[in-house]
Amino acid sequence: MVDAILSVALGRLSDIIEERIGEEINLIKGVKKEVRSLSSELTTIRSVLEDAEKRRYNDKEKSIQNWLNKLEDLSYDVDDIEGSENFVAPRPKVFSFIPRSCFRFNKVATRHDIAVKIKGLKERLDLIVKEKERYGFTLGTVGQVANPRESERDRSTSFVNPKEIQGQESGPDVVSIVGTGGIGKTTLSQLVYNDDRVINCFELRIWICVSDVFDEVRIAKGIVEILEGSSTDVNELEALLQRVTNSISRKRFLLVLDDVWTEDRSKWEPIKNCLKSGSPGSKILVTTRSERVARMMGTIETHGLGQLSDTDCWLLMQQIAFYGRREEERVRLQDIGKNIANKCKGLPLAAKVLGSLLRFKDTMEEWENVLNSEIWQLEKAEVDLFPHLLLSYNELSPAMKLCFSYCSIFPKDWVIDVKKLIRMWMALGCLGSSGRPGELELRGQEYFDTLRMRSFFQDIVEDDDGMSCKMHDIVHDFAQFLMKNKSHNLEDPSLISQIKVNRSLFCCKELPSEDLLDFVTCLRVLSLLKCGLEEIPAYVANLIHLRYLDLSYNWLTPQALQTICELYNLQTLYLRCCELKEIQMELGNLIQLRHLDLSGDTLIPQVLQSICKLYNLQTLYLSGCELEEIPRELGNLIQLRELDLSYNGDIKELPDTICNLHELETLKLEDCASLSGLPQEIHRLKNLRHLFNEFTKDLCQIPQGFEQLTALLTLLQFNAGRGSSKLGYLKKLNQLSGHLTLWILLHGPDDVKEAQKAELINKKHIKELEICFINEIEGSDGEELVKNEAMEALQPHPDLQRLWIFGYGGTKFPNWITSSLSHLMSLEIRDCYHCSTLPPLGKLPCLERLDVWNMNGLEFLNREFLGISGNNNAFVPSSSVVIGFPKLKTLWLKFCSRWKEWEDITAEEATNSAFSIMPCLKELKIVASGLTTLPHQLLRKASALENLTIVGSLHLSEHYEVKNGSGWSSLSHIPHVKVDPVEFLKEEPVEYVRRNLRPTALQV
Structure with missing residues (x-):
């Protein structure tokens, strides 16, 4: 861990030696x-350092831990030399517009101060080097943790799989x-391994504990000894x-391979290839802490083990904690024991460790x-729990x-x-020295x-x-254990965060007293979220090394920000x-700023002018x-990689x-909402990958x-048919991924050609597609043909998973x-007034949800909808089961007011085991239809149906009261039935309400 900071310090010293830090220092x-x-x-x-890091947590006297802390502090101080120099003068000549009067020379480091500081660092380092000799550290690799075995040349063998050379995988399935x-993980694998059904299924069972070093010879030798029932002296792979x-x-x-760590495929290949001689149905079960290991081994099915x-x-913990106790003791301690069990956060090992700890507490x-x-803070955790996590931790690089x-x-x-x-x-230097913009x-x-x-x-x-995550509580405890000698609890227990770690402080909701913070002048990271601040605390002015500040x-008042403008x-x-209405103009002096977030603050134009001087900004x-x-002037920020102008409804261009x-x-x-177009030379943004432009209803130029x-990877919305915007512009954008919404205004046959030019079928990374038509051509010759052909031309890639069709x-x-659309999982059809039938959607093998809204042309829903071939009387016989809607779970049919009939299947078909209809259907919802009866035989065939809702349909409500x-x-066989003649759904899911709101500005 210290190695990461040390590498940054060495980089800073290299800068000084090569005269990058400034001429002033060289004069001393x-x-x-x-x-x-x-x-x-x-x-x-x-x-x-490799040896020191390994010994730091086994050092009972903590002397090695203290030695490493001294070294880490010194490394940070070396890195801070440049921070002191930044107060002497702005470094790049490009920033010469900054008046020297903006620097507070009464607080800056002079050239002599820097020289003294460097000599002081040298004296401290001499003492650290002298103390090092006491511990007899062994030399290791510099800058990385390496295992000698892992660095050996890969052993070659004659085992090779020709199919893999041709790009095909074969052999036993791998389950991780x-x-x-x-x-x-190991416990579950043991249960599987010893299950009677598993024992009866496999002729041979082999269990190998791999551990952190993937030694091919040891593993192969272990397999041989189990299969042959005797030990062997052979060591040739x-x-x-x-x-x-x-x-x-x-x-x-x-074959069970327990606790696999290596991500090196070359070590696994020889063993994998030799296992291909087994019979079909053979399996390899792997336990690992890393998804990368599972992928490397060719896993076909991964089981992420959840928490208890x-x-x-509590059941697991009490078996250990209550062992040998009298019944009255168990009753007395049970309630508090359950609360202690909650601290385990579902981790079985934690339950066992705490149970062992409590077993001897009366x-x-x-x-x-x-x-x-x-x-x-519990000694038992340090001995029995954290070593399991230390194994994973020790596999990490120092950084x-x-x-x-x-x-x-x-x-x-x-x-x-x-x-x-x-x-x-x-900000803490964890990622090393600065390189190219964006590299860190x-x-x-x-x-x-x-x-x-x-x-x-x-x-x-x-x-x-972006992305967010959490840490499991036990993993968080482990992180605190690693930092326990560098942490200070803040006295106020009402703070969400009470941890001050070395050069970082994170507070939320309440601010600690300034008396507690007199010693934090070396802070690099300060976060004071939601602390009710109006003024910046006075001690912040002394944080000359601060690199990350979140307020x-x-x-805050504008005057409060004067302090920030001096944190160079x-x-x-x-x-x-x-709630800022304006910001100090001196904000432009923060020339080291890379990331600035002023979202939600009302800014005056002069502030933007000041921001445009921050030439190092990246976000x-x-x-x-x-x-x-x-x-x-925003165009001067040529290092900018991310620009967020969202939710500024008055920007027109x-x-x-x-x-x-x-x-x-x-x-x-x-x-x-008022943005009408993009700049004419937008093509110059060759690196643009993400354009988030949802709800830009006027963006047509x-x-x-x-x-x-x-x-371009992300394009949320494209408005075609108005202004200069044409569907054909999408032709070359074949890297588009995720979600795409098309708002299309059809004028005539030329729009069909544009739809063809778009070539949506080539955009294999788009998984969700909305096709929305607005105010189409009406009354012109051939309008029906134009609409049908345009829709046909918008064929997406077969890998599409979700599709919405609005206003067709x-x-x-x-x-x-x-x-x-063999991978389609969800389909919504809305406001398609002129279509009188639904296509045979039952053919879609992966469809799980189907929503049909406002299809007023629908009067008769026939058998073809089920997607099963056959005539009107019987299905065509088949040697295998034919399934209509094999995976459909949810079916909504809403506001189809002219829909009068839903064709049923016959009683003979309903009992025929060769045919299956909607076997997974869980929910059917019918709202505001003209139906008088439901297809009873079909509903009985849908044996998994649990919820049926009929609302706003008078005839159905009377018939099925x-x-x-x-x-x-x-219908009485269905567990949950709701029938109401007048009630409409009071609250639709948010996504459906949102998608039903059409941008009025697009209407002509």
Whole structure:
């Protein structure tokens, strides 16, 4: 963990040696020599860090821990040298517009101060080096954790699979159980392995504990010894694998590989290939903590192991804690024991550890002490629980160790914004020295993905605003355990976060007293969310090394921000929803700023002018700032990668200078309702990948150059047929993914050609598609043909999963709905007034939800709708079961007022086991129809139906009145039936209400 900070410090020293930090330092005699000596000694120390990190948590006297803390503090101070220099003068010449008067020279470091500081650092390092000799550290690899076995040359064998060379996989299926340490993966595998049904299914069963080093020879040797029933002295991999192949040939086997860690496919391939001689039906069961390992091994099915309930944790814990206790003791301690079990948060290992701890505690006071303590503070946890998590932790690189342990700063169950987390890591130096713009952010995302794949994070949520996650409480306790000698609890227990970790402080809702914060002058990260602030606390002015500041959701006055404008090392500043009407013009002096969020603040034009001087900005959030105009100077922020202008409903146009932002990857324009178009030279934004433009009803002036944005991955809405916007502009945008909404205004035959040019069928990454028609042509010759052909031309890729069709004015649905959408899961048809029939949607093999709204042309729903071939009297015989709507779970038919009849199947067909109709249907809802009766035989065939709702349909309501209607007996087998002649649904799901709101400005 220290290695990550140390590498940043070495980079800073390199900057000084190579005269990057400034001429002033070089004027001090002897400074460069001291710096070279510092760098040399730090490099030497770095070579023993691997051993020191391994020994820090087994060191009972904590002396190694203290030594590492001293080294870490010194490394941070080295990194802060540049922070001191930033007060001497602005570094880049491009910032010469900043008047020197804006710097407070009474607080800056002079050149002599810097020289003294460097010499002081050298003296401290000399003491650290001298103390190092006491511990006898062994030399290791520099800058990384490596295992000698893992670095050996891969052993070659004669086993190869020709089908894999041709790109095909073969051999036994691999099933993986994935979960964090202590969740019960091995226990579950043992239960499977010893189950009688498994024993009877496989001729051979082999159990191998792999552990952290994937030693192919040891694994092959273990398999051989189990299969042959005796030990072997053979150590040649080739010979061992040949014996495995011979032993399992033409036999069905189960191989359990418990606790696999390696992600190196080359180590797994020889063993996998030799297992192909087994009989079909053989299986390999893998337990691992990493999704990447599961993928590497070719897993066909992954089981993510969930958490136990609090009740189950208590059942497990009490078996251990109450062992040998009298009944009266159990009764006395039971209630508090259940509360202690809740601390396990579903982790079986935690329940066992706490049960073992409580087994030897007899008094209520002792049990209450366990209840009131954090798990990381309990000695038993350090001995029995955390070593399981340390295994995963020790597999991480030093930088990722630092990133993970830093997360202890958040409160338990906190929803962590991943973008903010990465920026905090940057501020603390966890991601190394700065490289190209955006490089640290990419590195941070890679680190997060690795930690997520290894189960350090959970509850991942991804939406248009980015990604969020949580930490399991036990994992959070482990992070606190790692940082326990660097943490200070704030005295006020009402704070959501009471943790101050080294150079970070995270507070929420209430502000700690300033007396507690006199010692935090080295803070790099400060978050004071929702603390009711109006003024900036005085101590913030002293935080000259601060790089990350979040004051969101406070009520700050403009005058309060003067302090912020003097924190020249700030890289990230969040002032979201601070009720700001204006901001100090000196904000433009924060030339180190990379990320600025002013969302929800009402900004005057002069503030925007000041922001446009922040040339290092990479992300700028101005969402909901009541902006009316974007200044042309915004085009000067050429490092900008993300620009959020969403929810500014009065912006009518974007300046053409925005096309100067060649690094821009994300542009957010959601709900910019007055925005009429995009700049003519939009094609210059070659790196633009995400255009979030939902609810931009007037965005119709789209230049032809839009079609050149071939890197575009996200386009939420495209308005075609008005202004200069044409569907054909989508032709080359084949990387579009996720969701796409098309608002289409048809004029005539030329629009059919544009629909053909769009080539939606080539956009394989689009999974959700809305096709919305507005105010189509009426009364012209051939209008029906135009509408039908245009719809036919909009055929999407077969991988589409969700489809909405709104306002279609044609008379028939396109053939591609049932002929090509083999992966479609959800279909909604709304306001298609002129279609009199529904296509054979029962053919769709994956359809789970079908909604039909306002289809007033529908009068008769025939058997063809079921999608099963046959004539009017009987189905065509078949050797296998024919299924209509094989996966349909929800069917809604609403506001089809002219719908009078739903054709039923015959009684003979209903009892024929060769045919199945809607076998998975759980819910049927019919609202405001003209039906007089339901298809009884069909509903009986839908044997899984649990909920039937009939509302707003007078004839049906009379016929099927609960218990009294003449047709009630035909529905009485359905568990939940609701019948009401007048009630409409009082509250529709939000997504359906939203999609039913059409942008009025698009109407002509």
